[in-house]
Amino acid sequence: MADLIARSMAEEKRDKTVKITPADVDFVEKSNNIFNLYEKDNAVGYYLLNGALTAGAGYYTTHHIPCVSGKQYSIRYAETQFGAFYTAQGEFISKIGTTSGTSSPFTFTAPTGASTMRVCGQKNKMSSDAVVEGAIYPSSSSASSYYTRIRRPLLSSDNPLAGKRVLFNGDSITAGAGWPSTAVLSPRNNTGWGIVIAERNGMSAAGYAVSGGTIAAGTYQSNGTTPRHWICRDIVNMDENADFIIFQGGINDYWLSVPIGAITTSYTAAFDDTTFCGALECIFKQAQLRWKAKKIGYIVTFKVKNTFDLINQNKSELYWKKAREICEKWSVPFLDLFTSSGLNFGLSEIVNEFSQQNGGVGDGCHPTEAGYKEYLLPKIEAWMKTL
Structure with a gap:
């Protein structure tokens, strides 16, 4: 009986970790792009001060992207109308900004109470745009890689x-x-x-x-x-x-x-x-x-x-x-x-x-x-x- 108990205790202590080498799986690199190109709530158009979608065939607006109050986010560059912040209940808080021009990248901070944001951009750049956390916009990114990389x-x-x-x-x-x-x-x-x-x-x-x-x-x-x-x-x-x-x-x-x-x-x-x-x-x-x-x-x-x-x-x-x-x-x-x-x-x-x-x-x-x-x-x- 003592031998049986000893063997049982040894079995419990044995390292049962499964070790996986890189050759065993096809891991996909994670992206820091938080914009999902294929999200069904992406829309054609852009946003005005009240957060409502405005028609504009040359522009797109992202789905609701989660954000955290006080954190910085960066996009490729600023448009005259380029997005809005919303509460967790979907209520409009404020416009992301009113800067016009091609400053690249453009960094902004989520205000108090912000839970999501919708960012606007030029539609012909939609497949390569990214929204990233922090003040550093990647030198190259691909929104179209969202699924395979995330x-x-x-x-x-x-x-x-x-x-x-x-x-x-x-x-x-x-x-x-x-x-x-x-x-x-x-x-x-x-x-x-x-x-x-x-x-x-x-x-x-x-x-x-x-x-x-x-x-x-x-x-x-x-x-x-x-x-x-x-x-x-x-x-x-x-x-x-x-x-x-x-x-x-x-x-x-x-x-x-x-x-x-x-x-x-x-x-x-x-x-x-x-x-x-x-x-x-x-x-x-x-x-x-x-x-x-x-x-x-x-x-x-x-x-x-x-x-x-x-x-x-x-x-x-x-x-x-x-x-x-x-x-x-x-x-x-x-x-x-x-x-x-x-x-x-x-x-x-x-x-x-x-x-x-x-x-x-x-x-x-x-x-x-x-x-x-x-x-x-x-x-x-x-x-x-x-x-």
Whole structure:
């Protein structure tokens, strides 16, 4: 019995610390930037003396950034109207300042009672602006790095996207039309959900989407002579070095009445890439040969205003039905946003709140920043992790 007690006591005293070396995990360096570029409460415009948002397409205003009374904070430089302080209850306290000019950096102190602040800046500098504690503004910073530098360590065993390279190709929805972000994915200067997914998961990324793009070839701009972006013939222009390759498109094919065509009965038949079916098969075959053993996926577009008829199914659903069948034939995973996005542009209230404004009315096709973030981005990100 004495030996058993002694062994038990020795076991309790044994150092059970798990030692982790840098090679074991992909730690991400923490940033001192307290401005989150992807926070949904960021807004277009700037603030006046009473703390109310004022329209201004060339400016942006941050979300409510926590601050501490008496502490100093620094921004890139001062604008005539560049922010306000608020209490914990959201009540306006005072303007951050009224200095005009380009003094860089500009340092200010949070007043008594301040719990949060909203800072303004030039919209074309939004992706590289920072708000930092203290009187020293970093010589270089990137607000777009907020997620990858501030979130918890990315463990390769925990996150299948971490450290991987992703390519996106599609139409204006993939390109981020309706999204105000100034951060872009080269080489086509894409914005939108692709950027956020890449940043949040420590991925490198490239965007190849073009507004007005079609799955099929043979479509033209309104002048009848300028070719549109033909996704099926753009594969050769995409980076061969990739781990994830995501395609989205088809709504323009519907609008332009591209012939649906037919699904071939083999994997070696010739494809008519001027039809929707032939072009999508062509995309998948090229992709599977170009990126062997990589993660290839297709996104079925959500319900776009006036493009679906749930009774007769004689509109865009015909294209989406063929897209699902082609994905199954080629064993390509697909995310069916038409049936499961939650973003229903069949409702005018949703259209006007969550799609790009055109003459004061939502266009029912291009989601706003909130539309992308609240409805699409979480589902796309979660789906990509399953590929």
